[in-house]
Amino acid sequence: MKRDKIRTGTVLRLLAFAVLLAFLLAPDRFAGLLTPLTNNGAPAIYNQGTLLDLTLSHLFTVGLSTVAAAIVAIGLAIFVTRPAGAEFLALSRAIVNIGQTFPPVAVLALSVPIMGFGEGPTRMALFLYGLLPIFENTLVGLSTLPPAVVETASAMGMTGRQRLLKVELPLAMPLIVEGIRLSTVIGLATATIGSTVAAKGLGEVIVAGLLSNNLAFIVQGGVITGVLAVLISDGFEALAHRMAKRRGASSEARQSDPDGQGSSA
Template identity: 60%
Template sequence: MGWAGIGRLVVFALLVAFLTMPDAFAFVFEPLTENNAPAIYNQGSLWSLTVSHLTIVFGAGLASTVLAVALGIFVTRPSGLEFLPLSRSLVNIGQTFPPIAVLAVAVPLVGFGEAPTFIALFLYGLLPIFENTLGGLTQVPPLTLDAARGMGMGPTRRLFSVELPLALPVILAGIRLSIIINLGTATIGSTVAAKGLGEVIIAGLQSNNLAFVLQGGLVVALLAVLIHGLMGGIERFALRRLGGERGGALA
């Protein structure tokens, strides 16, 4: 394990310790408080808020992945090529409208809570996954596809045995980008009563307590670093496995 891996383990241990025993870190945040304000967020459990935050981010990420990958596959098939402009327009909706605007539209339809936040994150996360799926599938070498046809593979088998495995590292990079973006974006969900780390930040802003603001922002930032590292490791593993399979095929 390299220094980067050791550093991530240390960060993970500190984050877990802070979330499970936040009062032990009060001395770090006390200089940021005024008028005997609490140094540690005391209006809820930091651990449960973090779990809620991650649940909605990964839930929306899973939904975005399913739709974006399916669309990417569809528009790279001969029968779906003509739908590429329409598909691009659909996945661009989340990036065209700010998440706060999506929340404003969604709240009258589905009410307050996690539902409007889920919708905003789902729409916001589509574009990077779709574009990477599209890029990964269209970059599969034609000679490889010709070889698969020569081996008697039909379209479905080529897709799942050749195209998707070759495109997987690129698709994973899109999923990683989508998740990291939405980790920060999810904090706005607290404006519509969704449980998450944005609740800590908003409480700090309302009470002029910088300690709360720093706690919420710091936890989100550390989660982003850890998840970025974890998903980057999965991408590297997929690349190494892909390289090994290519080497085995050439041998």
Template identity: 55%
Template structure:
């Protein structure tokens, strides 16, 4: 895995350069553009569209993660165990209902723009985080739970000091999956006037300009890979194993 990091760092650097100075890549994209058509998307800055794209994803995934983790905590407590089927049904609904259908239903209610996309991404991100949080919280060894009880911890202390730290790597992995899916899915938000990289792809399709389509598609895919790697690093730093590694490094 470590051998792949130089390649990943090069990818990150190329994406940053392309977002900030896309004109440098015009010679590579020129064969894909029709004669007389612009090669690099120029109706809005790629840096601004990239920021909007990532902002939409973050604005949807953060509340989705909070809700999913909250539900997982609730249904793994004795008082909330009966709500487990309902929580899973809610998460499953978000995954099985197509995002395009969510957009179509949301537009008459909240109008065009970012809100329909935020709703679709929020619902779509629930299930992976919920299932991973459930797996993490229910996977805490009984001996560890007994040891926490023997130390006199209250249920709240046990949750905060023992269960959540042990479940953290799996929870972060769920967020990682949801975020990567959301980055790809957010591109369809441009069909309802949400700002983002989907705007570049749609403009290319409307103008039959494959240079736009390629730069929008490749940039979206590259962002998904970068976020995947970044959250993978975060997953290795949370939980007891990450804490031990940080302590050893210090």
């Protein structure tokens, strides 16, 4: 039963990916589908730049910011969970809690006065906001390890560094990946809004559709971003799930977290 369900999901995702790829590579072939949504002979396919280009820029912006956020956030989370950084632990928890109440779009807008228009503010907002889920999840991962395991690692004669690299980080990894997933999903959404501050990305298509009242643009922009986000998110989820599964039920239980943040932006 269960296996069948998983297989249907995988097939659906592969299918979605294939259609997405086909659409990005040869959008004009799909023009017929979208023409009914246009008025007065307006173009059915976005024509101010290729959709593939926009998709790649979009992904690049998100990827760059998320990688940077992951490096900084994981580093900080490691720092505050070591004895040397312990005095910053309580504060950093509070900052993350407060920070996550900030709407990502507000962070984006507030970056504009500092960075001007273009890719800059989008990257900065994505980076800043992306820190929060990764930091929080890494922190949870590193601070909820089974005490018996951490203690034995010391008792076996691992140095602090060996314990971190061989035991703590690998065990926290499913949660860290989940944090990166959340950051990426929020990033994909915020980058879409980034088009309103002139960042190159898929939001451009939706904005153009809204401005020229062209439903076909709105729908194709919306569907591409939506499918992209769902596929990427599922990829991370599958990765985290695989990591968690290998080490058994104890760490999987930690995955279902009722306080998990919503992920949209």
